[in-house]
């Protein structure tokens with residue numbers, strides 16, 4: 001065993017190892033590209049034939065500049081190949097990295113079916129010594145209690161016949177400052193050899209440092225902590241934003257001022273809700289595990305109530321102001337700017353805009369949508385199609401709601417926008433992209449989250 005591990009360590013240090021990335025999504029594609037750029041041969045696997053076909057043509061479908069730039073040449077030079085079956089790639093690989101989805105089930109509990117299915121398939125493919133890495137997000141104990149037993153069903157033992165590591169992915173795609181290679185990586189193996197091999201691999205592909213921890217559960221807990229931290233802190237500023245709107249105090253200015261403290265404070269900003277694939281989902285993996293352990297997480301549950309209340313708070317506030325300027329909510333038309341959950345991307349997963357659209361519809365408010373990145377979005381049975389341009393979205397409307405921090409909404413000349421709108425227009429900036437002076441100077445009644 002020690003011999004097999006040192007052979008693999010040599011193959012990693014000489015970049016002769018073959019890396020199999022299982023799950024070619026937002027996480028898997030950049031990781032495949034980083035591995036190939038470092039010199040490893042990469043065999044990608046995805047059950048989605050369409051994705052495999054696109055990767056095989058060198059087409060990058062994830063919004064990641066780094067991958068978009070490098071994938072085509074890495075595919076044409078044969079460094080990255082893609083397959084639909086694990087059996088076509090795993091036997092030829094030294095390292096297998098699992099990046100499959102870990103969503104929530106309808107009842108809100110973790111859905112580990114993708115991870116379990118991969119473990120079962122892998123168990124029959126561990127013919128020679130390999131390093132197996134789980135990157136998918138899950139609660140502490142998943143690797144040791146759920147993944148490992150399924151993997152060992154084939155008769156091989158972790159820490160003896162193969163190395164097993166959990167290393168959470170921290171990528172924030174669309175983030176221009178931090179990409180897959182520049183974010184430090186946490187690695188926790190089931191034994192020292194596994195941790196050593198995992199750390200050696202990530203050190204070989206990253207520019208950032210690799211942090212080793214005492215085991216997979218600590219690495220899983222690290223990821224949970226990071227995303228619970230964000231979820232709870234966003235809830236805190238959401239709650240305080242609403243308070244300061246009532247108090248008549250500019251809370252955004254207060255956050256910016258607090259952020260000048262060089263220690264002990266990290267700025268979070270309020271908004272119309274919490275979106276994306278990770279922050280509103282991951283904390284509920286820990287909630288599940290905590291409940292199982294007989295220790296319900298009160299903080300996350302409170303945060304959930306606060307965060308989920310923000311879309312309704314946004315709509316209530318807007319309609320209150322429209323009524324003040326004598327506009328009947330049932331007769332007004334609102335332009336919703338932004339459908340994706342964050343600026344500069346087309347991802348609409350759990351976007352607060354979806355909740356805003358649901359509430360507006362329930363209240364009978366007519367809405368026109370515009371997003372420079374998203375063409376259409378389906379909310380229940382209704383499909384919303386973005387107008388062709390930002391100015392098209394505001395023709396004859398009474399209010400604009402900025403729901404996403406896209407650069408275009410920061411830059412547009414507001415007096416040109418106002419000229420297209422009905423008299424007494426309202427601008428509700430839920431992302432605090434524009435100043436009160438700009439909006440009022442252009443003739444808008446101004447509303448902003450966290451500001452009176």
Ligand SMILES: NC(=O)c1ccc[n+]([C@@H]2O[C@H](COP(=O)([O-])OP(=O)(O)OC[C@H]3O[C@@H](n4cnc5c(N)ncnc54)[C@H](O)[C@@H]3O)[C@@H](O)[C@H]2O)c1
Nearest residue numbers: 023024025026027045046047048099100101102136137169
């Ligand atoms: N998206 C992010 O920014 C991000 C960041 C950090 C961590 N994560 C975590 O990483 C994991 C993957 O997330 P993602 O955003 O890349 O998901 P994704 O949905 O974009 O990609 C997952 C891919 O796995 C494929 N897949 C499913 N079952 C498979 C199987 N049995 N074999 C091979 N492929 C299979 C799917 O077809 C899909 O292409 C999740 O646990 C997520 O929580 C995501």
